[in-house]
Amino acid sequence: MPRAWTLRARPKGLPQPSDFDLIDLPAAPLSEGEVRVANTWLSVDPYMRGRMNDVKSYVPPFVLGEPMQGGALGEVIESNAPDVPVGTRVQHMLGWRDEAVLPAAQVQKLPDIDVPEQAFLGQFGMPGMTAYFGLLQVAEAREGDVVFVSAAAGAVGSTVVQIAKAKGMTVIGSAGGAEKCAWVKSLGADAVIDYKAGDVVQALADAAPQGIDVYFDNVGGDHFDAALLAARLHARFAICGMIDIYNEGQPQSLKYLFKVIGARIAIKGFLVGDHLAGVADFYRDMGEWLAAGKLTREETVHEGLETAPQAFLGLFTGGNRGKMLVRV
Amino acid sequence: MPRAWTLRARPKGLPQPSDFDLIDLPAAPLSEGEVRVANTWLSVDPYMRGRMNDVKSYVPPFVLGEPMQGGALGEVIESNAPDVPVGTRVQHMLGWRDEAVLPAAQVQKLPDIDVPEQAFLGQFGMPGMTAYFGLLQVAEAREGDVVFVSAAAGAVGSTVVQIAKAKGMTVIGSAGGAEKCAWVKSLGADAVIDYKAGDVVQALADAAPQGIDVYFDNVGGDHFDAALLAARLHARFAICGMIDIYNEGQPQSLKYLFKVIGARIAIKGFLVGDHLAGVADFYRDMGEWLAAGKLTREETVHEGLETAPQAFLGLFTGGNRGKMLVRV
Numbered sequence: 331m332p333r334a335w336t337l338r339a340r341p342k343g344l345p346q347p348s349d350f351d352l353i354d355l356p357a358a359p360l361s362e363g364e365v366r367v368a369n370t371w372l373s374v375d376p377y378m379r380g381r382m383n384d385v386k387s388y389v390p391p392f393v394l395g396e397p398m399q400g401g402a403l404g405e406v407i408e409s410n411a412p413d414v415p416v417g418t419r420v421q422h423m424l425g426w427r428d429e430a431v432l433p434a435a436q437v438q439k440l441p442d443i444d445v446p447e448q449a450f451l452g453q454f455g456m457p458g459m460t461a462y463f464g465l466l467q468v469a470e471a472r473e474g475d476v477v478f479v480s481a482a483a484g485a486v487g488s489t490v491v492q493i494a495k496a497k498g499m500t501v502i503g504s505a506g507g508a509e510k511c512a513w514v515k516s517l518g519a520d521a522v523i524d525y526k527a528g529d530v531v532q533a534l535a536d537a538a539p540q541g542i543d544v545y546f547d548n549v550g551g552d553h554f555d556a557a558l559l560a561a562r563l564h565a566r567f568a569i570c571g572m573i574d575i576y577n578e579g580q581p582q583s584l585k586y587l588f589k590v591i592g593a594r595i596a597i598k599g600f601l602v603g604d605h606l607a608g609v610a611d612f613y614r615d616m617g618e619w620l621a622a623g624k625l626t627r628e629e630t631v632h633e634g635l636e637t638a639p640q641a642f643l644g645l646f647t648g649g650n651r652g653k654m655l656v657r658v
Numbered sequence: 659m660p661r662a663w664t665l666r667a668r669p670k671g672l673p674q675p676s677d678f679d680l681i682d683l684p685a686a687p688l689s690e691g692e693v694r695v696a697n698t699w700l701s702v703d704p705y706m707r708g709r710m711n712d713v714k715s716y717v718p719p720f721v722l723g724e725p726m727q728g729g730a731l732g733e734v735i736e737s738n739a740p741d742v743p744v745g746t747r748v749q750h751m752l753g754w755r756d757e758a759v760l761p762a763a764q765v766q767k768l769p770d771i772d773v774p775e776q777a778f779l780g781q782f783g784m785p786g787m788t789a790y791f792g793l794l795q796v797a798e799a800r801e802g803d804v805v806f807v808s809a810a811a812g813a814v815g816s817t818v819v820q821i822a823k824a825k826g827m828t829v830i831g832s833a834g835g836a837e838k839c840a841w842v843k844s845l846g847a848d849a850v851i852d853y854k855a856g857d858v859v860q861a862l863a864d865a866a867p868q869g870i871d872v873y874f875d876n877v878g879g880d881h882f883d884a885a886l887l888a889a890r891l892h893a894r895f896a897i898c899g900m901i902d903i904y905n906e907g908q909p910q911s912l913k914y915l916f917k918v919i920g921a922r923i924a925i926k927g928f929l930v931g932d933h934l935a936g937v938a939d940f941y942r943d944m945g946e947w948l949a950a951g952k953l954t955r956e957e958t959v960h961e962g963l964e965t966a967p968q969a970f971l972g973l974f975t976g977g978n979r980g981k982m983l984v985r986v
Contacts, residue, residue, distance in 0.1 A: 380920075570919070581912055583912075584909055584911075584912060585909045587878065587910045587912075589927075593927065594926070594927050594932065595927050598924045598925075599918035600919070600922055601919065
């Protein structure tokens with residue numbers, strides 16, 4: 331019997347395992363145009379935390395007691411849609427479950443790029459596109475720029491580091507702990523800040539004595555403030571996620587917001603979905619960099635649908651290096 | 659004997675009268691190419707507070723014990739520069755004094771627009787340009803937009819209100835106290851928030867139930883947070899000044915910064931000096947609106963060089979309606 335994770339209660343602050351329920355799904359016969367997908371990989375991503383709050387946002391909140399959603403991929407095992415036959419490998423947004431029933435129009439066939447399929451939930455999927463469009467379109471980062479990226483050992487951040495290096499930029503990444511920092515360095519970062527080892531503001535000032543041109547923000551908080559202080563004239567900030575805010579629900583305290591005026595900083599929030607018109611460029615460039623050996627991936631894999639909440643919670647406690655995934 | 663105001667001590671927080679000294683200036687014979695200007699009007703502006711701190715910024719800090727600088731205008735009373743003869747009325751940046759000696763290349767003749775000359779320190783000068791370029795270029799405000807502007811009774815804010823109305827926008831202004839609010843309403847604002855009368859966040863939510871497209875920020879703090887919460891999709895913020903930050907030196911506490919992502923807000927700091935390439939457009943449009951009766955000005959005038967610090971301090975305590983000026 332297929333199963334799915336539901337939200338039992340809306341978390342306050344950091345979610346707890348008790349906020350989630352694994353339920354049996356009723357048998358769902360296929361309607362015309364629908365397919366049944368046996369999920370093989372599920373994605374857990376920081377933005378899902380926002381959907382656990384009962385507030386209007388860019389995506390509707392999860393409904394209590396109903397299966398949650400999220401990126402997933404798998405194989406079509408039953409089809410009422412001639413163009414998506416049984417055996418097709420697809421990705422879709424009905425994650426957090428082992429089997430998904432949905433209209434064929436809501437699944438995408440996997441692109442023809444020679445990577446393990448789970449990479450389409452990571453570097454060659456939404457997190458990779460977030461890195462690519464955020465860095466190159468939103469922040470308009472160019473060769474020669476000094477780029478600072480937080481959560482640089484994460485799925486998005488680690489790809490930002492590598493795209494920036496492939497494009498001839500100087501990159502400073504932050505990550506938590508010596509092991510992750512060493513990995514970020516191995517990706518090509520010119521400097522790495524261990525945010526657990528001391529004050530981020532001072533560390534960034536030391537790492538970038540001439541300042542930064544671009545900040546790719548995945549966390550908010552002190553990192554954001556450090557970037558404000560370090561910002562050079564006409565710096566651009568791409569704001570992708572603020573993990574600190576998702577969970578804390580507390581005010582952000584910023585000492586250096588005034589720098590926005592003198593340095594003429596442009597701060598732009600973005601969602602990757604706004605940039606999908608450029609997806610062909612993404613696959614082309616990423617394919618070239620992959621072939622040239624310029625891209626490295628890591629995955630942190632949790633085994634079994636049962637582990638999905640644990641995988642998700644790990645996003646907020648520094649539990650992942652590269653993309654956090656659940657193998658069903 | 660000419661006199662000038664100097665900074666005796668760098669203020670902590672809100673400046674005090676005791677931070678300033680009025681000194682006699684030594685006799686200064688003219689060098690080749692220089693002019694002597696008898697100042698008739700001096701400008702005091704919030705940005706000057708930043709120059710009183712000993713920190714690197716977009717303009718160098720004032721030097722303790724030396725005459726301060728700022729916008730001023732007056733009449734040339736002695737000239738070693740053939741193209742700027744005695745009797746020419748000019749503006750320049752050697753304010754805070756009754757007489758200025760400087761190269762003719764550093765003075766500008768007053769534009770040929772039929773307004774009282776002191777307007778060239780206000781609505782037809784730097785504050786007016788700040789309003790014009792900030793609203794139309796930085797925030798890219800367009801007909802139909804809902805615009806929120808803080809310090810709407812100030813020199814910049816009151817001009818933002820009027821330009822926005824001339825361009826067919828809906829405008830919500832904030833000001834402190836019933837009298838100023840009534841004046842802002844009389845300028846054409848569709849709604850006015852008295853920030854002294856209650857919570858700005860709630861007041862803006864009430865005044866703009868459908869949200870705002872543009873925020874023109876003159877103050878930072880709660881107003882900035884209110885604008886974040888009220889921001890519609892793709893809202894643009896032009897950050898011109900943050901009076902709260904200039905003086906407090908304290909962190910800004912923002913509850914709603916996370917909105918930057920979902921609403922894809924673009925926040926841009928700017929300085930008017932970056933936009934002077936468009937100054938002919940400014941004079942043309944402002945001249946047309948003036949002729950069409952769409953522009954109103956107010957000035958708060960302090961009489962005598964002695965009153966300059968008092969005028970300046972009034973900027974931070976709500977002492978001005980329209981442009982704050984000193985008549986020498």
